[in-house]
Amino acid sequence: xxxxxxxxxxxxxxxxxxxxxxxxxxxxxxxxxxxxxxxxxxxxxxxxxxxxxxxxxxxxxxxxxxxxxxxxxxxxxxxxxxxxxxxxxxxxxxxxxxxxxxxxxxxxxxxxxxxxxxxxxxxxxxxxxxxxxxxxxxxxxxxxxxxx
Amino acid sequence: xxxxxxxxxxxxxxxxxxxxxxxxxxxxxxxxxxxxxxxxxxxxxxxxxxxxxxxxxxxxxxxxxxxxxxxxxxxxxxxxxxxxxxxxxxxxxxxxxxxxxxxxxxxxxxxxxxxxxxxxxxxxxxxxxxxxxxxxxxxxxxxxxxxxxxxxxxxxxxxxxxxxxxxxxxxxxxxxxxxxxxxxxxxxxxxxxxxxxxxxxxxxxxxxxxxxxxxxxxxxxxxxxxxxxxxxxxxxxxxxxxxxxxxxxxxxxxxxxxxxxxxxxxxxxxxxxxxxxxxxxxxxxxxxxxxxxxxxxxxxxxxxxxxxxxxxxxxxxxxxxxxxxxxxxxxxxxxxxxxxxxxxxxxxxxxxxxxxxxxxxxxxxxxxxxxxxxxxxxxxxxxxxxxxxxxxxxxxxxxxxxxxxxxxxxxxxxxxxxxxx
Numbered sequence: 001x002x003x004x005x006x007x008x009x010x011x012x013x014x015x016x017x018x019x020x021x022x023x024x025x026x027x028x029x030x031x032x033x034x035x036x037x038x039x040x041x042x043x044x045x046x047x048x049x050x051x052x053x054x055x056x057x058x059x060x061x062x063x064x065x066x067x068x069x070x071x072x073x074x075x076x077x078x079x080x081x082x083x084x085x086x087x088x089x090x091x092x093x094x095x096x097x098x099x100x101x102x103x104x105x106x107x108x109x110x111x112x113x114x115x116x117x118x119x120x121x122x123x124x125x126x127x128x129x130x131x132x133x134x135x136x137x138x139x140x141x142x143x144x145x146x147x148x
Numbered sequence: 149x150x151x152x153x154x155x156x157x158x159x160x161x162x163x164x165x166x167x168x169x170x171x172x173x174x175x176x177x178x179x180x181x182x183x184x185x186x187x188x189x190x191x192x193x194x195x196x197x198x199x200x201x202x203x204x205x206x207x208x209x210x211x212x213x214x215x216x217x218x219x220x221x222x223x224x225x226x227x228x229x230x231x232x233x234x235x236x237x238x239x240x241x242x243x244x245x246x247x248x249x250x251x252x253x254x255x256x257x258x259x260x261x262x263x264x265x266x267x268x269x270x271x272x273x274x275x276x277x278x279x280x281x282x283x284x285x286x287x288x289x290x291x292x293x294x295x296x297x298x299x300x301x302x303x304x305x306x307x308x309x310x311x312x313x314x315x316x317x318x319x320x321x322x323x324x325x326x327x328x329x330x331x332x333x334x335x336x337x338x339x340x341x342x343x344x345x346x347x348x349x350x351x352x353x354x355x356x357x358x359x360x361x362x363x364x365x366x367x368x369x370x371x372x373x374x375x376x377x378x379x380x381x382x383x384x385x386x387x388x389x390x391x392x393x394x395x396x397x398x399x400x401x402x403x404x405x406x407x408x409x410x411x412x413x414x415x416x417x418x419x420x421x422x423x424x425x426x427x428x429x430x431x432x433x434x435x436x437x438x439x440x441x442x443x444x445x446x447x448x449x450x451x452x453x454x455x456x457x458x459x460x461x462x463x464x465x466x467x468x469x470x471x472x473x474x475x476x477x478x479x480x481x482x483x484x485x486x487x488x489x490x491x492x493x494x495x496x497x498x499x500x501x502x503x504x505x506x507x508x509x510x511x512x513x514x515x516x517x518x519x520x521x522x523x524x525x526x527x528x529x530x531x532x533x534x535x536x537x538x539x540x541x542x543x544x545x546x547x548x549x550x551x552x553x554x555x556x557x558x559x560x561x562x563x564x565x566x567x568x569x
Contacts, residue, residue, distance in 0.1 A: 022280035026251045033204075033213070033247075041460055052317040055352050055374075060432060060456065061384055061423055065372050068354045070263045071342055072312065072320055075252055083241055084176065084200040084219045086261065092270050092294055093238040095223065095231060096180065096196065100552060103522040103536040106487035106500045107456070107464055113485075114502035114518045115542035118510060122478055124403075126440055126448060127419070128411060129368065129390040132404060133268060137295050140401040142231060147403035 035079040042107075043080075063109035092138045174560030175201025175218075183551040186228070193226040200240075206561070212249040218242045241270075252285075253278035262289050264310040265324025266340035266358050270294040271306055283314040293328055295400050303332040312342075320344040328398065336398040337361035343371075351375055360394040367395040377427075385422040386438075392416065416443040421450075432456045436470075446475025452483075463490040480507035494526040498536075516542035531557040 037048075046054035056069065056076070070077055070086075077086075089098045089111065099110040111134075112119075124131060135143055178198040186192055204215030222237040223230070230236075243258030256275040262268070264277075264287045273291015280286065290307035305328070312322035321343055328336040342356040355371030369389045376382030393413040396404045406413045421438030437451040452470030465488040472481050482505045489498040503517040510516075517540065524534030533555050540548040 019280065019286065022282075022284065023251060023253070023278055025281045026279055028251055028279060030212075030247065030249055030252045042458070050349075052346055054349070055346060059382070059425070060434065060454070061425070064386070065354065065384075067263075067268075068342065068344065068356065068372070071265055071268070071356065072322055072344060074263050075254075082200070082202065083217050083261070084198075087200075087219055087240045090261065090268075091238075092240060093236075095194070095236065096182065100182070101180070101554075103500065103520050103538070103552065104489070104496060104498045104524050104534055106489060106498055107458055107466065113500075114504070115516050115540055115544070117544045118516060118542050119504070122472070122481075124410070125445075125476075125478065126450075126472075126474075127390075127417060128392075128404065129388075129395055129417065132396065132399070135401065136396070136399045136404055137293075138270065138400075140403070143401050143403045145231065147401055147408075 031075055031079065033079075039080060060109070090134065093141060094139050095142070171203050172206040172561050173201065173203050175199065175558075177557045177559065179555045179557075181553045185545075185548065185550075186230075190228040192228055192230045194223050194230045195226055196221055196223045201560070212247050215245045215247070216243070217245065248278075251279040259294065260289070260291075264289070264308070265322050265342050265356065266338045267308050267310070267324060267326045269306060269308075269326070269328075273306075283316065285312045285314070286310070299331065303329065305329045314344075318346060334362060338367070350378065360397060363394045363397065365391060365394040367391060376425075380427050382425050382427075383422060384425075386420070388417075388419045390417045412444055414444060417441070430457055430459050432458075440474075446479075448472060448474030448479050461491060463488070465489075477508040478506075478510065481505060496524045498522040511543035513541070513543045516540075518542070530559065531555065 042058045044058070045056045066077075088101065097110075097112045097116065099113040102108060102110060120131075140147075176199075178196075180194075180196040180198070182192070182194050182196075184192050198219075198221040200217075200219035202215055202217045205213040219240040220238060220242070221240070222235070224235045225233075239259060241259050241261055243256045243260045246255045246257075248254070254277055257273075259270065259272050260275050261270050262275050267289070269289075270293070271289060271291040272294060273289060275287070275289040277285065277287035286309065288307075288309035290305070292301055292304050293306040306326070308324065308326035310322050310324035312320055314320035322341065324340050324342070326336065326338045327334070337360070338358055339361055340356055340358040343354060345353040352374040353371065354374075355369070357369045358367040359365070360367045367390070369387070371387050373385045374382065375385075392411055392415040393406075396406070396411050396413075399405060402408055404411055418441045419438055420441075421436065423434050423436040425432060425434040427433075433453070433455050435451075435453045437449070440448040440450070450470060450472050452468060454466065454468040456464070456466040458464040458466075465486075467484075467486045469482065469484045472479055472483070474480060483503065484505075485500075485502045487498065487500040489496060498521070500520045500522075501517065502519075503515060505515050506513070518538055519540075520536055520538040522534065522536030524532055526532050533553075535551070535553045538548075538550045538552075540550070542548070
């Protein structure tokens with residue numbers, strides 16, 4: 001083992017020991033497994049919570065920014081949502097549009113309502129980056145029918 | 149049908165010992181039947197079964213536990229082949245979670261959808277995260293990426309993590325990293341920062357930036373500022389910036405490659421806009437505006453308004469209109485939408501109309517529209533049968549009629565024991 005490898009190993013061990021120590025000192029209770037009070041769709045968290053949890057109000061524009069909360073503390077989402085709630089839209093491989101699965105929930109912000117065959121050309125021109133997170137590497141079997 | 153047999157075997161294999169040993173078993177079966185016509189006039193009658201369930205210890209709402217989560221679907225077509233295949237299926241997720249009662253420490257093993265900063269990845273592997281002291285949280289994962297119909301999985305790997313620090317109620321700052329290798333060569337390497345900042349209860353800033361370490365440039369910035377409510381008014385402002393050359397790397401479909409010419413690598417897009425909302429009781433009114441600015445293509449503006457009324461246990465309605473005003477013909481149109489739903493005891497009914505009026509005809513069509521009528525009924529406490537029919541006219545279909553029937557059945561304890569999905 002050369003000097004460089006020894007230094008890297010020492011650094012890894014030091015970081016691991018630091019994390020282990022910080023974990024050992026952290027005795028904060030975990031979040032509950034589920035929200036203790038049943039909430040109905042589109043909850044207004046501020047009805048009960050006056051602190052930062054009020055920021056999670058599911059206002060009509062919540063769908064546009066829910067990704068930020070999920071990328072930071074997804075375990076908070078898990079208090080009320082099961083995993084399949086996410087995969088209804090965020091699919092690895094999917095053949096049914098989310099808006100087709102839930103025609104009886106017109107108030108939900110679901111992608112691809114109406115004639116999306118025509119609209120996808122327009123949206124793809126306007127902002128292809130909005131298509132990419134879902135279809136760039138996954139869920140693009142239908143894209144490949146035309147985009148060979 | 150093999151996948152259905154596999155699903156059934158898994159349900160039985162997991163549920164019998166689970167029920168016998170005091171573990172809780174809950175889930176949902178969704179059966180969909182769709183009747184439609186492909187663009188080349190073939191009749192498509194796909195029958196889908198979506199199954200998801202979890203097995204976990206419900207001994208205490210706060211205790212540590214071990215749980216197993218599963219989600220997947222299978223389809224067979226009763227007429228012509230849908231999407232080029234008579235049958236299809238997908239394992240959406242299947243993982244074991246070991247959760248500690250302190251520090252939000254968890255370990256997931258299996259097929260996991262990971263959301264950690266720049267990472268939004270489906271991975272066959274392991275995912276661990278925990279809180280540390282002084283508001284520090286760390287997460288790490290590694291495994292094999294699950295991409296669609298890409299080349300073989302040999303030599304593929306993905307790993308990454310996120311470290312964040314927060315002062316509860318005031319701010320949270322995160323830094324994340326992702327590396328994906330395909331056939332033993334670097335496919336993606338991304339770094340990113342994310343932010344949540346709420347200095348006062350009426351202002352919140354949140355967003356994220358991603359950096360492409362392979363091209364050595366920023367891919368994406370996306371930030372939201374929320375203000376309010378002030379006397380029932382609230383404002384959301386949003387700004388994004390995308391560099392196409394750095395963002396559209398690592399794709400598995402030609403739709404996003406530079407070679408086809410659809411995506412110009414030299415293009416840069418900035419958007420800015422906002423939404424002003426006013427709510428009074430169950431009614432909400434909002435006006436929104438978004439400007440799209442390009443380095444190369446012509447700019448565009450999208451603006452409009454929405455009015456909604458929502459009484460979820462009784463009825464609701466909404467109307468909206470928007471104008472897209474761009475420099476090219478296809479970016480000049482109006483869209484309108486109106487919907488209404490009504491609950492009638494165990495039954496419910498929904499009507500939805502969506503229309504787009506193009507300034508310049510597309511394939512000889514000036515006005516495209518789709519109208520749908522849906523109805524549902526709880527045939528039993530845990531099971532709901534619903535159906536809808538949709539009629540559409542658009543540049544691709546002179547007249548399109550589509551039908552959809554679904555049966556949703558919740559089994560085990562009240563679904564998720566969380567009051568639903």
